Amino acid sequence: MKLDHFETTILFALVSSVILGLVTKKTDEERLRYGLYCFGCFMAALFGIGWAMRLLHG
């Protein structure tokens, strides 16, 4: 299987967010929200660091 960097990172963010949401909160709604929050944080870091590397690299 050949995934590019972006696809690999999305997949990693997805599986990590599922487990983090599952084990952290008490109710299903809180778990869903926290999982989505974690996924959003992963995406923010992905795009933020990606753009930072592009701008710093020139």
Place this chain on the structure above:
Amino acid sequence: MPANAVTEAPTAPLKSPILLIPLAWFVPGAGHFLLGRKGRAAIVFATVLVTFLVGAAMRGPLFHPVDNGDVLSRLIQFGGYLGDMASGIFYFAAVFLGYGPLDVAGYAPDYGAKFIVAAGLLNILAVVDAYEICTRQKD
């Protein structure tokens, strides 16, 4: 019982953690399943399995402890080995089936190795969660 007696919440473990924790490690999601959290058990099992399989499909190598090399290399190899083994049955099935990808250049096997370790680390999170449910620290 007197009318003003306070009913205390039960504090005894739901099941024996001594049996539950090794089983939860060996079969991802088994701890939640035995505690009656079947939906969460299925999600844990599927997530750890998918993560491990993606790592294997990317031809990620398994870590092995080494005796030679510098301290940092040995530490990384040993930590990766523990992370791989934390996947439980998936790791042992891979070893039993002779999984050992060729060492090829490219980023995909590097990501694959990390995915296999991540599967184990996610399983550890699930084991800790099962322990906390078992000891009534959380629901």
